[in-house]
Amino acid sequence: MDRRNSPEVLVVTGGIACGKSSFCDEWQALYSGSSLFCADEAVHEVYRDPDVVGRLVDVLGCPVADDGSVDRAGLRELVMGDPEKRRVLEGIVHPMVRAAALKAYRQAADDGSRWFLADVPLYFEGEGRFVVDAGILEQAPKAVVVGVGTATQMRRMKERNGFDNETSRAILAAQMPVAEKLKLASFVVWNEGTLDALRSQVVLLHKRLANAPVDDHSEAGD
Ligand SMILES: CC(C)(COP(=O)(O)OP(=O)(O)OC[C@H]1O[C@@H](n2cnc3c(N)ncnc32)[C@H](O)[C@@H]1O)[C@@H](O)C(=O)NCCC(=O)NCCS
Numbered sequence: 001m002d003r004r005n006s007p008e009v010l011v012v013t014g015g016i017a018c019g020k021s022s023f024c025d026e027w028q029a030l031y032s033g034s035s036l037f038c039a040d041e042a043v044h045e046v047y048r049d050p051d052v053v054g055r056l057v058d059v060l061g062c063p064v065a066d067d068g069s070v071d072r073a074g075l076r077e078l079v080m081g082d083p084e085k086r087r088v089l090e091g092i093v094h095p096m097v098r099a100a101a102l103k104a105y106r107q108a109a110d111d112g113s114r115w116f117l118a119d120v121p122l123y124f125e126g127e128g129r130f131v132v133d134a135g136i137l138e139q140a141p142k143a144v145v146v147g148v149g150t151a152t153q154m155r156r157m158k159e160r161n162g163f164d165n166e167t168s169r170a171i172l173a174a175q176m177p178v179a180e181k182l183k184l185a186s187f188v189v190w191n192e193g194t195l196d197a198l199r200s201q202v203v204l205l206h207k208r209l210a211n212a213p214v215d216d217h218s219e220a221g222d
């Protein structure tokens with residue numbers, strides 16, 4: 001692929017309910033020519049595939065919803081407190097998510113997008129290899145960590161998802177703490193303020209990236 005026509009990849013990551021989707025929504029609303037890949041949505045898509053559902057039922061006893069897709073609330077209960085089951089699930093799902101990301105990146109390139117935002121919650125749990133392992137780039141791109149304190153994560157999970165403290169704590173325990181992710185970030189967006197404050201940080205980051213010399217992170221493969 002012609003490097004000059006390649007979208008610049010920006011990984012967006014952070015802990016649960018920190019505001020990754022909100023960051024991406026603000027970015028997309030402000031900057032046309034941005035393509036978004038969301039790993040959580042790719043997972044949800046995969047869970048509608050009958051072959052995948054069948055495999056998860058066989059391997060994990062995965063609960064199934066009335067429409068034949070994975071019952072995600074039931075699966076969450078099954079895996080969040082059980083590291084071994086989670087490892088098995090991730091081993092099945094993550095390669096499919098990487099394949100979906102590569103497809104989305106190629107589409108973004110065909111569309112002539114300037115930016116490719118990859119919302120990947122478990123990016124650092126996966127040692128920052130997602131984009132390279134997906135075959136998108138040969139070197140890891142810049143990663144922005146959207147962060148808030150644990151109390152805000154707990155409050156937003158309760159308000160948005162209706163999770164009780166036990167459920168929220170089990171999810172947090174399955175993730176690298178936000179404080180650790182901040183240390184690995186190329187850029188930090190601190191989302192304890194208002195949505196206006198989040199938007200201001202999006203604008204600042206975009207300004208900085210748009211004016212920065214392009215890194216030498218050549219594409220993998222063709
Ligand atoms: C547990 C599941 C069924 C819950 O589904 P649900 O629709 O309620 O949540 P959703 O998928 O939108 O995820 C919300 C957040 O949960 C956290 N989360 C999801 N999976 C994991 C995991 N394996 N480990 C730690 N945190 C996770 C992330 O912060 C994510 O942003 C689902 O998240 C899942 O199947 N996870 C395993 C696949 C995976 O690793 N997904 C992460 C992106 S690759």
Ligand SMILES: Nc1ncnc2c1ncn2[C@@H]1O[C@H](COP(=O)(O)OP(=O)(O)OP(=O)(O)O)[C@@H](O)[C@H]1O
Nearest residue numbers: 015016017018019020021022156160193194195198
């Ligand atoms: N600055 C903010 N002020 C108030 N509410 C916010 C702010 N940012 C995000 N929220 C709210 O917090 C919740 C979590 O935000 P969002 O969905 O963007 O997080 P996320 O990191 O993408 O979550 P997940 O890990 O579940 O994918 C949502 O209900 C969102 O509306």
